[in-house]
Amino acid sequence: MDYIDPHIHMVSRITDDYETLARMGCVAVSEPAFWAGFDRGSVDGFRDYFRQLTEVEPRRAATYGIQLYCWLCINAKEAENVSLSRDVIAMIPEFLDHPNVLGIGEIGLNKNTRNESIIFLEHLELAIKYNQSILIHTPHLEDKFQGTQMTLDMLCDDSRINRSRVLVDHVEEHTIGAVLDRGFWAGMTLYPVSKCTPERAADMVEIYGAERLMANSAGDWGPSKPTAVPDLIFELRRRGHNESLIRKLVYDNPIEFFSQSDNFRFQPRNVDHTVDHTVEAPKALPS
Numbered sequence: 001m002d003y004i005d006p007h008i009h010m011v012s013r014i015t016d017d018y019e020t021l022a023r024m025g026c027v028a029v030s031e032p033a034f035w036a037g038f039d040r041g042s043v044d045g046f047r048d049y050f051r052q053l054t055e056v057e058p059r060r061a062a063t064y065g066i067q068l069y070c071w072l073c074i075n076a077k078e079a080e081n082v083s084l085s086r087d088v089i090a091m092i093p094e095f096l097d098h099p100n101v102l103g104i105g106e107i108g109l110n111k112n113t114r115n116e117s118i119i120f121l122e123h124l125e126l127a128i129k130y131n132q133s134i135l136i137h138t139p140h141l142e143d144k145f146q147g148t149q150m151t152l153d154m155l156c157d158d159s160r161i162n163r164s165r166v167l168v169d170h171v172e173e174h175t176i177g178a179v180l181d182r183g184f185w186a187g188m189t190l191y192p193v194s195k196c197t198p199e200r201a202a203d204m205v206e207i208y209g210a211e212r213l214m215a216n217s218a219g220d221w222g223p224s225k226p227t228a229v230p231d232l233i234f235e236l237r238r239r240g241h242n243e244s245l246i247r248k249l250v251y252d253n254p255i256e257f258f259s260q261s262d263n264f265r266f267q268p269r270n271v272d273h274t275v276d277h278t279v280e281a282p283k284a285l286p287s
């Protein structure tokens with residue numbers, strides 16, 4: 001089955017992973033800007049990173065027939081440096097017209113601090129000013145519930161935010177309901193053992209259905225598995241769910257959400273309708 005991974009950090013993956021993704025049916029990915037494993041020292045460090053996301057990584061993906069889109073921001077970990085964050089936010093518009101940029105992300109909270117909130121709100125201003133979709137990171141483990149509530153409150157307090165253009169990732173059982181109830185898209189970020197596993201994601205699909213719901217693999221620096229979305233596909237099949245529900249979750253929904261971004265020009269896999277497959281009537285056998 002063709003599928004799209006809407007949140008995977010390919011800059012942290014080796015080229016063999018692209019080949020594996022392609023063989024598993026991945027036709028497109030979207031890559032949010034995130035932490036590089038270390039704090040960057042200057043706005044130029046981010047400018048180079050955004051060139052990697054907009055120029056280098058799409059070419060690496062295209063080698064394997066995968067379309068790569070991206071999202072730009074300064075992540076929550078580095079948002080503690082407020083002055084650097086403001087410089088990065090001021091520089092982002094240089095890249096917003098690039099043909100693979102879908103919007104602002106992954107922004108959000110990490111430890112739910114005051115500085116993270118300040119920079120989150122300034123990213124929202126940027127998204128509103130430039131009419132961009134938004135991809136949101138929610139905190140992990142003990143910070144998740146409170147951080148998700150804080151994030152949703154900040155979004156809902158601003159009537160200019162179009163909730164259908166906001167994707168809230170890393171949802172789990174105790175946060176998915178609030179995200180969907182308030183009209184946002186929700187993303188289940190799958191990890192092989194910790195956090196949300198494919199089995200727990202399948203449970204959430206069974207409880208909430210597939211409307212405004214997606215699944216992604218994160219594929220980041222930590223323990224993660226770039227083929228986690230196919231793992232979820234296999235788990236849903238094992239439970240007897242029909243193909244149209246699975247396809248909606250892993251293919252139709254990402255296309256619907258991304259299509260709200262002007263730069264999303266997805267080309268479905270080429271299906272050749274010109275070949276005539278009708279079987280000719282057998283001619284009389286030679287006598």
Ligand SMILES: [Zn+2]
Pocket residue numbers: 007009032034106137218220
């Ligand atoms: Zn991420």
